[in-house]
Amino acid sequence: NAGVTQTPKFRILKIGQSMTLQCTQDMNHNYMYWYRQDPGMGLKLIYYSVGAGITDKGEVPNGYNVSRSTTEDFPLRLELAAPSQTSVYFCASRDRVGSPLHFGNGTRLTVT
């Protein structure tokens, strides 16, 4: 099993550009999550999903969109990149409520 795979690892965007951060897991987990981590800070939940076709907002959803058309994939979309979105983005998944999270290695995004 590859676990949780995030692409790309690094990306530099100009203000106003858009991009999609990819996240896929091969563990058949129902629950998937997107977190962001600003330098020196803790993780903030952006969006999460409890199954294919179901998504919900986390703590800091503004400026982002998600979709969950399959169990495996949970892409995060930035439509109009802003410098405040410079961060490291982590995707995670888990099997069920009560089971531990499995994290990807992160995507480091810089918006200039």
Next chain:
Amino acid sequence: DAKTTQPPSMDCAEGRAANLPCNHSTISGNEYVYWYRQIHSQGPQYIIHGLKNNETNEMASLIITEDRKSSTLILPHATLRDTAVYYCIVRVANAGGTSYGKLTFGQGTILTVHP
């Protein structure tokens, strides 16, 4: 939401036990306590979790008070590689809809293990 409070930082000598506290006074009866750690800028790593009883695995022990309002993560013989940010989190209680899946992190405790 059940929130957690952790000290911002702690030190520990190599080879000694590291005891990391966490307060979660608003925890509900069906909420688990989870511990994760994050080394440098890697993705967080699961350590242990529990509901009521104390738990132990190959990495650590988790002690939960009888009233469940606080817990302690114990690394029995800390090494330099245990230097990391340690997060104590509590699963959000079911408030309807999909919120049962929500899982948020606090600021964590920076544990520094020194020689």
